[in-house]
Amino acid sequence: MDIQEFVKNSIGRWRSQRSAHHLAFSHFEAVQSEIEIAALSIDDPAVIDLCKSYDIDPQTAVSPFRMSWEGQSDWDDGEVKGTCVLVPIPDPDDAAHRGKLLRDQGYAETIAAAGDYYLTADGTFVLTTAYERAAAEEKIWFVNPNVRCRVSLIKTSAGTGVVTASFSSEIRQGVQN
Amino acid sequence: MDIQEFVKNSIGRWRSQRSAHHLAFSHFEAVQSEIEIAALSIDDPAVIDLCKSYDIDPQTAVSPFRMSWEGQSDWDDGEVKGTCVLVPIPDPDDAAHRGKLLRDQGYAETIAAAGDYYLTADGTFVLTTAYERAAAEEKIWFVNPNVRCRVSLIKTSAGTGVVTASFSSEIRQGVQN
Numbered sequence: 001m002d003i004q005e006f007v008k009n010s011i012g013r014w015r016s017q018r019s020a021h022h023l024a025f026s027h028f029e030a031v032q033s034e035i036e037i038a039a040l041s042i043d044d045p046a047v048i049d050l051c052k053s054y055d056i057d058p059q060t061a062v063s064p065f066r067m068s069w070e071g072q073s074d075w076d077d078g079e080v081k082g083t084c085v086l087v088p089i090p091d092p093d094d095a096a097h098r099g100k101l102l103r104d105q106g107y108a109e110t111i112a113a114a115g116d117y118y119l120t121a122d123g124t125f126v127l128t129t130a131y132e133r134a135a136a137e138e139k140i141w142f143v144n145p146n147v148r149c150r151v152s153l154i155k156t157s158a159g160t161g162v163v164t165a166s167f168s169s170e171i172r173q174g175v176q177n
Numbered sequence: 178m179d180i181q182e183f184v185k186n187s188i189g190r191w192r193s194q195r196s197a198h199h200l201a202f203s204h205f206e207a208v209q210s211e212i213e214i215a216a217l218s219i220d221d222p223a224v225i226d227l228c229k230s231y232d233i234d235p236q237t238a239v240s241p242f243r244m245s246w247e248g249q250s251d252w253d254d255g256e257v258k259g260t261c262v263l264v265p266i267p268d269p270d271d272a273a274h275r276g277k278l279l280r281d282q283g284y285a286e287t288i289a290a291a292g293d294y295y296l297t298a299d300g301t302f303v304l305t306t307a308y309e310r311a312a313a314e315e316k317i318w319f320v321n322p323n324v325r326c327r328v329s330l331i332k333t334s335a336g337t338g339v340v341t342a343s344f345s346s347e348i349r350q351g352v353q354n
Binding site for chain 1 (some may be wrong): 332337342
């Protein structure tokens, strides 16, 4: 599986159940949301602007997409809502399996972020992102074309302590499961 | 990482937070438990008996262990408790990374089960087990020596539909995190 195929398989509308484990105080948070992943054109102004903000040639981007989510957390009865643009920039030395992922809004902190991704031999997408005060590690894989799993870890910036471990099961909408 | 090292890293007492997603009805189940993983001697009667019940030469077993767990689920206020013996039988063709895992009590059904495991290049232990009416797929990996993640999927026996997806974050006890 290469990055283009991984993104293509992800396009669509997903119903997500997410559990976050806040490890220090053994708290469980449950989030239900709808996620929409939509392909963007390579010449979309949002894609070009994001590349430029990282001094990266937009011609090197592949399979850019927009991710939007909207849901409900059982913690603080909080509404969970957001959208971001993501742009893979394959590594010229291993363009199919490795590269940078640009994002106009991060996960752990709401600022732009560039992470490093690779695809394992068994098709797991692994993304690590260093933020100013934290580091995030994310693994996403398909169980079948209509079920995705995602594990996200938020670590202290030193990278040793795990603060939050969360797991999403995502089911494609608009198809028979 | 080979199977011996993986088992060795797992020995100890763990505090586990587990979230189960029952996908058909979007239910979240939260389980808190203590898990103890203890090495067994290769000539422990429980190990020899389990090998014999599968017609496998006990001499081919490596790193047998016992896993015990005790905790509380928020579903039905249920107590969660159990113990099982697990015996890796490496595949002679790739003894470090692949083999069968014998278990005297299964996960999805409380009967003995033999699963197939492999270790990926990035150190994830992947186990698939076929039961009479279901199939289970489990991935376990270490985030650091004191934090383990585990994703378990229970599928229909045909193997296409996912019934339950669960995620455990496990923190080693008796050390500073």
